[in-house]
Amino acid sequence: MPAKSKAQQKAAGAALAAKRGEADTKDLYGAAKDMARTMTEGELEELAATPREGLPEKKD
Numbered sequence: 001m002p003a004k005s006k007a008q009q010k011a012a013g014a015a016l017a018a019k020r021g022e023a024d025t026k027d028l029y030g031a032a033k034d035m036a037r038t039m040t041e042g043e044l045e046e047l048a049a050t051p052r053e054g055l056p057e058k059k060d
Contacts, residue, residue, distance in 0.1 A: 012047035
């Protein structure tokens with residue numbers, strides 16, 4: 001499933017970095033924190049890999 005907004009794609013990237021140990025989970029907040037806790041690495045990769053071109057900043 002591709003990301004529906006730039007904010008979602010960015011949060012998925014941060015959560016993925018934390019899941020892989022490249023970033024500290026205590027630095028996450030909001031959606032990124034929830035994503036890191038509830039989603040698999042594969043799901044996060046799919047969201048984070050979504051091209052940002054054409055995506056809205058935030059989903060209404």
